Amino acid sequence: MTIFDFSWRDHCDRFASEGWVHIRRGAAPAFLDAVRRFIDEKAGPPLSGPLIRGAKDQLLFEFPESTDVGRDLFDVVAPLTGLRRATMTLAERHIMVYADEADPNPAPHKDRLSSQIAVGISVEVPADSHVVLYPDDERNVNPYYASTGLRDSLEPEALPEVTLRDAVAAEIHDEPGDVIVFGGSSMWHLRRHSAGTVNLYLKMNDFDADPLGEDPTTDARRAHTACLLHAAGEAFTVGPRARASQKRELKGGK
Numbered sequence: 001m002t003i004f005d006f007s008w009r010d011h012c013d014r015f016a017s018e019g020w021v022h023i024r025r026g027a028a029p030a031f032l033d034a035v036r037r038f039i040d041e042k043a044g045p046p047l048s049g050p051l052i053r054g055a056k057d058q059l060l061f062e063f064p065e066s067t068d069v070g071r072d073l074f075d076v077v078a079p080l081t082g083l084r085r086a087t088m089t090l091a092e093r094h095i096m097v098y099a100d101e102a103d104p105n106p107a108p109h110k111d112r113l114s115s116q117i118a119v120g121i122s123v124e125v126p127a128d129s130h131v132v133l134y135p136d137d138e139r140n141v142n143p144y145y146a147s148t149g150l151r152d153s154l155e156p157e158a159l160p161e162v163t164l165r166d167a168v169a170a171e172i173h174d175e176p177g178d179v180i181v182f183g184g185s186s187m188w189h190l191r192r193h194s195a196g197t198v199n200l201y202l203k204m205n206d207f208d209a210d211p212l213g214e215d216p217t218t219d220a221r222r223a224h225t226a227c228l229l230h231a232a233g234e235a236f237t238v239g240p241r242a243r244a245s246q247k248r249e250l251k252g253g254k
Contacts, residue, residue, distance in 0.1 A: 001028070001030060001064045001066040002031065002072050003027065003031050004072075004179065005026060005027060005028040006023050008076050008077075008079050009079075011023060011080060011181075012079060012080050012082075015181065016082065019183055020135050020180070020181060020183070021182075023180075024175070024178055025175075025177045026121075026179030027177045027179055032177050034064045035061070035123055036123060038062065039059070039095060039097075039198070057096075058096055060094065060095075061093045063093075069090060069216055073202060077204065078206075081117050081181065083206040084206040085206075087207060087208055089207075089208050089210050089215050090203075090204050091112075091114035091115060091203050091204055091205055091212065092114075092115060092201060092202070092203035092212060093201075093202055093203075094203075095198065096198065096199045096201060097198050098194040099195065100196065102194045103194075106192075107190065108134060108188035109151060110150055110188055110189070111142065111203060112145065112146060113143060113144055113185050114145065114146075114209035114212075115185045115205070116184065116185055116204065116205035116206065116207070117183060117184060117203070117205070119201070119202040120181075120199050120200070120201050121178075121200040121201075122174045122180070123199060124196065124198040125175055125178075125197055125198075126193065126195065126197060128192070128193035129192070129194055129196070129197045130171055130193065131171070131174060131189065131190075131191050131192075132169050132189060132192060133172065133187055133188075133189045134160070134167050134188040135182070135187055136168060137167040138160065139183075139186050141186045142186070145209065145211055146212075184203055
């Protein structure tokens, strides 16, 4: 099942010049329906833990079996954004369900380091809900690998509500089925009037970072690595004995 209903060629120049792109009705209708079915029928309990923050429930999205992440996601996002396709990793695949009590005017934030590129697919968007990006200012990358706690490390005068006070913001009034692509770890962003909004966020990088273990290939790669380590351990422990035995045989000993 395809994820997108657009050609990356139509938008790569805009992304290269602006650092973000908003694609109206960019999600394939069948995929959007699949996301809604997942929310209605298959969603498990909300994600929790020290790395999951914010006034929203976050659900781990499971792709339809007919979706090929490499073909349907990476092969589109890589040429669109300039990421290296060979080393792309899907670091997050969360459905965001914003709570009714969510702050209508939150402070800007940046995603963790592994969210080099964030792809937001709008599922349900109330009338006043919209995304705000700051594409031209304070574009240094969040250095925190697994945490989203960049704000906690900043002095009061370095907080984005201070440094971005006179910055030009890009306001994106998205609708269901829209796709927004931007530098998640390097661009301050927020969603105003988010209560009741539902988004699917797919966040990826091209430096093989998967701090939450959410790339579909991670389990297989972990198992393969364990096999290699086991084989290396066997060679280390058995090898010297085998060599000693061979030496004794060459000398005619036992």
